[in-house]
Each structure stands twice: as structure tokens, then as C-alpha cells.
Amino acid sequence: MAPDAPARGLSAEARCALASALLCGLVLGFFWPGVAHYDSVAQYQQVVSGAFYDWHPPAMARLWSLFHALGWQGQGPMFLLQTALYWTGLGLLAAALAGRGARIAAIAVLALGLWPPALGWQVVVVKDGQMAAALLAATGLIGWHRLREKPLTIAATAVALLLFGYAVLVRSNAIFAVAPLAAGLLAPWRWRDWPRRFALIAAVTLAVLALSPAINRGLLGAAPSGAEGSQAIFDMAGIAHRAGPAAVPLLPPATWRRLEAEHCHSSILWDKFSIGKRCDYIQQGLAGRPRQEIFAAWTGAIRAHPGAWAAHRLAHWNATMRWFVPWHFPQAVPLARSEPNPFGLASPAPRVAAFDRFAGGLANSPLGAPILALAAALAVLALARPGQSIAHSLAVPLALSAAAMELSFLVVSIAPDWRYHLWSTLAAWLSAILLLTAPLPRRRARIALTALALVALTGLAARLWLPQIGDDYQALMG
Known part of the structure; x- marks a missing residue:
């Protein structure tokens, strides 16, 4: 009985924080030292050579070079950073929900962090994982204050802005996700404010898109590569x-x-x-x-x-949203081994391969399709009542962020990799968890569930009917 007494004395917040820390440690141990993607190898070459260019985000390479200068070589430090930020954000959000008595929602938040497609790609040291980790940490930090009905401190605001800024710089199209998220989280969301808020989001998005080349080349010293x-x-x-x-x-x-x-x-x-x-x-x-x-x-x-x-x-x-596609569609299965390289970027233990095959199967299924996450985000926007629920006021910017990012692929996208949807998937389902902490209008909820089921079933029908392509990159290249 005695050993259990301290655990029983822990608050709900502390138990969630402890669970998050344990999960973070388990992930680090199981997947260490992380997986070096093809893009990761190209960036590490810049780190080693000191010659930076803007095909891949120079902000990530510059940060990586700081660890390298301190003698910590390989992808380990960047893997540690994105894993720690990932679980810190989820842990803070889960702890705040548990403190409000929403314990099922708190457990669901931590379980979402273990969703195999998301976790499988999150352990790959690449810009998508860095972006998702930074935005999760910022969301958790702000959510911790908002859900506890505490004002956002100057220090917390500064850290959140730093994380938002890094996320913007680490992916060329990240601003589509970051602008609505930051605008909705830093100030409580009210629908009557939407004209001014959306005008601000549009202005910031256009400004960042215009200034990004100057920041990458001027401030971060990256040579132009013609990526645009x-x-x-x-x-x-x-x-x-x-x-x-x-x-x-x-x-x-x-x-x-x-x-x-x-x-x-x-x-x-x-x-x-x-x-x-x-x-x-x-x-x-x-x-x-x-x-x-x-x-x-x-x-x-x-x-x-x-x-x-x-x-x-x-x-x-349609291809990148993985809606009407075959069951096996390339670029969905997370990488279990690092790209061959001359820099000593190692791979995790062979046990990771079985996990990634399972994660890839889920990512290829209708449940892992980005189109389903988009449908969930749109359902949240239709059902949320931010004026009546603090959790809903956090759900709306998360859903807007996911929807804006996914809809931006209609205009700005050149590849169908599942990893591009890592943040959108996490944000959409986090918003759904937050939505379910308060009562919903039954009729509209049934309509939303029907729409979600329709998206999933049509995706399933396509996977069963369309001829298979295969899971590897060469299947797309032909």
C-alpha cells in the first residue's frame, strides 16, 4: 500500500505531466537517434560544409549547426528537440484538461501523440516534424494558461511567438497554418471578431510569403537554389x-x-x-x-x-489528400532507416521497421487520409461555440489552422507525401477532442458525423476499387 500512496497524492495535472514525460522517454529510447530523411541528409551536408542554400529551410540547418558546433554530431540533438517539444505541448494541454475535470479528453490528447502514422513521421528528423513539434509546444503553452483561466504571461507569450516564428521559417508553406493558429490562440476567439481577424490573417500571410526569401537569403545567409x-x-x-x-x-x-x-x-x-x-x-x-x-x-x-x-x-x-486513391499509395509509410549517407547519420534499431509498417498501413487507410482530418476540422468549425466554452475557443484556431493548411494545397503543392499533413492531422483531431468536452447541438452533430462517415466510406471504396500502385517512391516516378 505504501508505494502507491505518493501516486494517489498526485494531482490530475501532475499525473498527466508525468505520463507525458514517460511517453517522451519511451519514444526517445525506442526510436533513437531518429531517422534521417533524404532532406535531412541534404541539410546536414550544409551543416558540415557551412554552405547554406534555400531549397530546404535554412532556419533548421542553422539551428542544427549550433549543436554541431558544440560537438554534438548526427541527428540526435534535432530528434531530441522535436520529441521534447512534441510531448511538452501534448502534456501541457492534457494536464490543463485534466485539471478542469476533462480526464477522458486528457487521455485522448496523450493517445493522439501515439497515433502510429503521426508518431512514425514525427520521429523522422525533417522540417515537417520540426514544424509540428513547435506548433504543438506553442499550443500546449497557451492552452495551459487559457484552460486554467490564467492570463498569458509576457514570458509565455514570448516563448509562443518564438515557436510560431520558428515554425514559419521551417516550412515554406507553414504560414498558412501558423497565421490562423497564432491569431486565434494569442487572443480569445469570438466569431463576431472574424472580419478583422481574417483580414489580419490574410495580411500576415501575404507579408510572410513576400518577406520569406529576403529572410532566408539575407538574415540566414542562404544562397538561392531556384526552389520557388x-x-x-x-x-x-x-x-x-x-x-x-x-x-x-x-x-x-x-x-x-x-x-x-x-x-x-x-x-x-x-x-x-x-x-x-x-x-x-x-x-x-x-x-x-x-x-x-x-x-x-x-x-x-x-x-x-x-x-x-x-x-x-x-x-x-486529390492525390495529396489521399481521398480517391488506391490502398497502397506512395510516400505514406514512415521511414524506418536513415537515408544512406557519408556523414554517419545512423538508423534506429531494426525493431522500428515493424512499427512503421503498421503505421504505414493506417496512413494508407481511410482513417489516416488527410481528407478525413480536413473533414473533421470543418466539422469542428461548424459545431464549435467558442463564446460558451474555453475549450471550444482553443478548438477553433486549431481547426482553422488545419483547414487552411489543407486547402492551401489546392494552389501550393508539388508532392503528395503524407508527412506534409502531419501538423494538420494533429491539429484537426486535437480540435475534435477539445470540441467534445462540451455539449453539442445534436442535429448538427449527427450531420457532421454523417459527413465524416461519407468521406471515410468513399475513400474506402476507392481503395478497394482502384488498381494498386505500390508504396515506394519509384512507383510514382514510373
């Missing part, structure tokens, strides 16, 4: 495929006809056009062209052929 041209090339190829070789006069019609003859077109991912791949003649043909000329041709082709562009973007959005 990949979206234009991807879309122009899609337009030329649908509207004909004369639709994009930036390159000769013969080039676009070659694209068709060699089956280079893809509305799923742009990689076929990258240098060194079999269809790189598209990018080679644009070498040396001024960026303004490429972007003018891109926007001009969209204006001239909006239907072709929309068809291309919708096809891509």
Missing part, C-alpha cells in the same frame, strides 16, 4: 498536358510534345522534372531564364487556361 520555380514548372507542365503544347509558349511546342511522348506528365509530384531525373529537360530548358519571366509565363498560362490549371490542381489535391 518548381511550383511554376509543375503547373505549366500540367497545363500543357491538358490544353496542348501551344498553351505555354515559354518553351517550344516540341518540348511539350516530348513530355507527352515520354509520359513525363504528372499531376501527383514534380520530381520527374528535377535535375538528374529522366524528364529534367523541362527544367534544363528554363535554365538562365529570369525568374520574373518564368513567373509571368506561369500566371499567364493560368489566366489563359483556367480550366486546365484547375483540373491539374484538383487532381493533385
Whole structure:
């Protein structure tokens, strides 16, 4: 009896904090030293060489270089950082919910951290994991104060702003998620404020998109890599495929006809056009062209052929949202081993492979589809009553963040990797957990559940009916 007495004396908040710390330790031990993705290896090369460029986020590489300068080599420090931030955010949110008596919701928050597709990709040391961890930590910190009905301190605000800023810099499209999240969390959300709040979100988003190249190249000292041209090339190829070789006069019609003859077109991912791949003649043909000329041709082709562009973007959005796709669709299974590299970036123990296969199966299923997370976020927005519930006032910005990020892929996206949806998935289901802590209007709740079931069932039907592609990258490259 005596050994159990201290545990019984712990508050609900302390038990959640302890559980979160234990889960963090277990994850670190099971997956150590984390998995180095292909992008991770490219960034670590910059860390070792000291030459930074902006294809991958220089903010992450610069932070990594600080650990490297202190003698801590490999991906271990970045894995430790993102895992600690991940579980700190979840732990703070769970503890605050438990303190309000919402113990089932608190358990659900911690269980969400163990959801295999999310956890499997969160242990990969890559920008998506860094972004999700930073935003979870900021959400947990603010939620800890809001749910306990305490004012947000200056120190907590400063830390949250630092985390939001890092998340913005660590992914080129992160602002679509960060702007609505920060605007809704830093000040309590009220629907009557939505015109001014949305105007602020739009203004901040546009400003960040405009200033990001200057920050990356000026402040962070990254050399330009031409990364911003990949979206234009991807879309122009899609337009030329649908509207004909004369639709994009930036390159000769013969080039676009070659694209068709060699089956280079893809509305799923742009990689076929990258240098060194079999269809790189598209990018080679644009070498040396001024960026303004490429972007003018891109926007001009969209204006001239909006239907072709929309068809291309919708096809891509369906692929990246994994709605009407085969059961085995590439880039969903988390990596169990690090990319081969000359820098000594090691892999976790072989036991991780079985976990990742299981996680990949769930990620490939309708339950793991980003479209289901988007549907959940939209349901939260339809059902939440932030003026009547503190938990709902936190659920709304999380749902807005998830929805804005997922809808942004309609316009800005060139690949279907599941990891791109890591934050959106976590944010959507966190918002749903917060939503369920207060009573809901029954009729609207039934409609929302029906819509969720319809999305899941149509996704299941597509997976059972469509021919399989395979799980690996080469299956997409053809």
C-alpha cells in the first residue's frame, strides 16, 4: 500500500505531466537517434560544409549547426528537440484538461501523440516534424494558461511567438497554418471578431510569403537554389498536358510534345522534372531564364487556361489528400532507416521497421487520409461555440489552422507525401477532442458525423476499387 500512496497524492495535472514525460522517454529510447530523411541528409551536408542554400529551410540547418558546433554530431540533438517539444505541448494541454475535470479528453490528447502514422513521421528528423513539434509546444503553452483561466504571461507569450516564428521559417508553406493558429490562440476567439481577424490573417500571410526569401537569403545567409520555380514548372507542365503544347509558349511546342511522348506528365509530384531525373529537360530548358519571366509565363498560362490549371490542381489535391486513391499509395509509410549517407547519420534499431509498417498501413487507410482530418476540422468549425466554452475557443484556431493548411494545397503543392499533413492531422483531431468536452447541438452533430462517415466510406471504396500502385517512391516516378 505504501508505494502507491505518493501516486494517489498526485494531482490530475501532475499525473498527466508525468505520463507525458514517460511517453517522451519511451519514444526517445525506442526510436533513437531518429531517422534521417533524404532532406535531412541534404541539410546536414550544409551543416558540415557551412554552405547554406534555400531549397530546404535554412532556419533548421542553422539551428542544427549550433549543436554541431558544440560537438554534438548526427541527428540526435534535432530528434531530441522535436520529441521534447512534441510531448511538452501534448502534456501541457492534457494536464490543463485534466485539471478542469476533462480526464477522458486528457487521455485522448496523450493517445493522439501515439497515433502510429503521426508518431512514425514525427520521429523522422525533417522540417515537417520540426514544424509540428513547435506548433504543438506553442499550443500546449497557451492552452495551459487559457484552460486554467490564467492570463498569458509576457514570458509565455514570448516563448509562443518564438515557436510560431520558428515554425514559419521551417516550412515554406507553414504560414498558412501558423497565421490562423497564432491569431486565434494569442487572443480569445469570438466569431463576431472574424472580419478583422481574417483580414489580419490574410495580411500576415501575404507579408510572410513576400518577406520569406529576403529572410532566408539575407538574415540566414542562404544562397538561392531556384526552389520557388518548381511550383511554376509543375503547373505549366500540367497545363500543357491538358490544353496542348501551344498553351505555354515559354518553351517550344516540341518540348511539350516530348513530355507527352515520354509520359513525363504528372499531376501527383514534380520530381520527374528535377535535375538528374529522366524528364529534367523541362527544367534544363528554363535554365538562365529570369525568374520574373518564368513567373509571368506561369500566371499567364493560368489566366489563359483556367480550366486546365484547375483540373491539374484538383487532381493533385486529390492525390495529396489521399481521398480517391488506391490502398497502397506512395510516400505514406514512415521511414524506418536513415537515408544512406557519408556523414554517419545512423538508423534506429531494426525493431522500428515493424512499427512503421503498421503505421504505414493506417496512413494508407481511410482513417489516416488527410481528407478525413480536413473533414473533421470543418466539422469542428461548424459545431464549435467558442463564446460558451474555453475549450471550444482553443478548438477553433486549431481547426482553422488545419483547414487552411489543407486547402492551401489546392494552389501550393508539388508532392503528395503524407508527412506534409502531419501538423494538420494533429491539429484537426486535437480540435475534435477539445470540441467534445462540451455539449453539442445534436442535429448538427449527427450531420457532421454523417459527413465524416461519407468521406471515410468513399475513400474506402476507392481503395478497394482502384488498381494498386505500390508504396515506394519509384512507383510514382514510373
